[in-house]
Amino acid sequence: MSSLLTFISVNDGKIKRSSLEVLSRCREEAERLGLDNEAVVVAPDASNYSEQLSGYGVSKVYVVEDPIFKNPLNTPLLKALDAVIEKAAPRVVAFASTEGSKDILGALSASRNVPALPDVSSFEVTDSGVSGKRPVMAAKILSSVEAKGDTVLVSVRSGSYDLTESSSEPEVETIDFSVSEEEIKVVLKEILSASGDRVDLSEAEVVVAAGRGVRDEEGREMISELASVLNAGIGASRALTESGAYDPSLQIGQTGKVVSPQLYIGIGISGAIQHVAGIMNSKVIVAINKDPDAPIFDIADYGIVGDLYKVLPPFIEEIKKLKVS
């Protein structure tokens, strides 16, 4: 029981930034306590990531490689993690909080009979387990929580920790893996991907988010143009994912995603607590809303009171100018 193990999420050949944030935190904790900082990659091309991980002070990488991991299925992933945890016997298994990790955290906690602290915004390793802080009540307040156990599962909200680098030559250990069709139990029929070449919202440095105030095609075109000028990810409030104006995977908030950009611009969004729950890790918040009393202004660093249809054209034009100069 002398290591901390970070689960590394990968997407299109790249390690997700949120996993590296978690790994950076685990390295700090491992150094503080004199523990090993280890990582696990479960993917069809899992062994390709050791080099990227060498920049983060990892001593060992567990690799589970199988074509089945191309598909987002919970049973094979659970089986793989079960084998790695059995082998590594870590004090902590830390995940970035994603829909992928949420899919397995409860089941893994039950199958390993270890406690889990989901969606923390900070954590530390203690003698008896893990303590941390989690936002609750739609992120209106923070709770201090603790979990007691020899191994504790933790998932961490994106944007909670900065990336810190430190080079190492990780040892690679490949874990044998196979899974039969009966074990998988559920059948993946199809993956309906949101249009592929967009900036990934949860990793985006800049997020442009549209709300109900964006009421037509003209408004959505302005949103797209602003996003393209800023090289931003496009997000939306529930009002616009529900109406079908935007893809559901773009929803930001309690039901949707937590974003952690340098710059978030909310346009025609009132700032309901369930939406705000997903944007509090943004560095700078800008709001454009015609209602001077909209709650989003209570948390915006820069609030523009005005009709978005009148504000956006000169805003976009000015940003274009500033970007060129």
Added chain:
Amino acid sequence: MKFYICIKQVPDVNAPLQIKEGQLLQDTDRMILNAYDASAVEEALVLSEKHDGEVEVVLIGPDKAKETLRKALAMGADKGTHIVTEDESYDSAVYSKILTAFFNDKEYDYIFCGKQAQDTDSGLTGGMLAMQLDLPYTTNAVGMEFENGSILVKRQGDAGQEMISVPSPGLVTCSNDMNEPRIPSLKGIMQSKRKPVDTISTGDLGLSEDDLAVRTQILSFEEKPEREAGRKFEGEPDEVAREVAKLLDEEAGVL
């Protein structure tokens, strides 16, 4: 086709709250049916109307949570079980253990849970329960239909949606992006009063105090670091738009 829906009574996050010496004080009159569970009930009702099914709800909670069970019955669920516990320190692991004991001798096609409780956002109970009952499962459903005797779930993943077929018996956790839960009608409310509700204890399920020991705990609550309201710009759209753009560049340095 038999559905069981696990429902939880939660405080309304919109109600005013106060923190005193690390304790959370809130209006106990403003308790509601967890929004994600309401979507799970709604979806089960729609499926059972189409495929001639039966919907039962099960709730673990204090005596006063019965009103939430009644709400689900008023929406149209056929029957309810209230597992009464007054202990407020239970975590998802304990709730999943109690549910596991409850389901052990039951027959069903599908169990639906919410994807998370809207006050704590834990999102663990469904996966724990599926593992303990050895059921195939998927999470974060945004749509469902029957196909060849199995439920075909549209699951919201990180990048897009995944169509996953879950055979019976199985478990699905539901997002509130799936539907608009019906508001109980007056007739529904009247009928709910005559619907059967079993009231049982954890002891009735053969669980001891030791079985219900928690390994995770909330120690205290605190205000989150204040995000101060910044500056508000009102006036000629052209001018304020340009001014804020410049400030983002020069002052905030984020362009």
